[in-house]
Amino acid sequence: MIRLLWNTAGFAALALAGLGVILPLLPTTPLVLLAAFAFGRGSTQFRDRIVAHRVFGPPLRDWKARGAISxxxxxxxxxxxxxxxxxxxxxxxxxxxxxxxxxxxxxxxxxxxxxxx
Structure with a gap:
């Protein structure tokens, strides 16, 4: 049940991050970081997929490697x-x-x- 809650939080943050790609007022990177954190607690499979994603992956890799935000x-x-x-x-x-x-x-x-x- 806890994993389901973490995954739900991850998908909610990811959905908002997706809107942030289109709408300049939504902060995409912090939402992607939140989604990755939630997926890390709920499903390593989802976390691995988001880290490998062509849009969401680079900010995650930048954060993990250097603590950087674009x-x-x-x-x-x-x-x-x-x-x-x-x-x-x-x-x-x-x-x-x-x-x-x-x-x-x-x-x-x-x-x-x-x-x-």
Whole structure:
């Protein structure tokens, strides 16, 4: 049952990553990394297939070899984070929530931007 949950999480992350290939606002690389992690827990066969995939494989191999995230993925991830924060401000989210959101998104962006390309 646990393996099924991991595989479901992997396929969900992979589906979102697939949309990220088409839509520039979805951060493909982090979602592919999440899918590979989930598949690693649920099915080594699925994980091996995603690592060998022509689109999703290169970011995984770059991450495993050098901890690298492509420039395009960095721009997409940081853009989505910025747009999310801006939308929260425009929607009038409480200041306390904005502070927490800014800290979390800033930390995530800092991590992403400090990885090699």
């Amino acid at each position: 420039r395009r993925a960095k721009v997409a991830a940081c853009s989505v984070m910025a747009l999310t924060f801006i939308a929260s401000v425009v929607l009038g989210v409480k200041p306390v929530v904005l502070v927490v959101q800014a800290l979390c998104l800033g930390g995530a962006a800092g991590f992403i931007l400090t990885r090699s390309s």
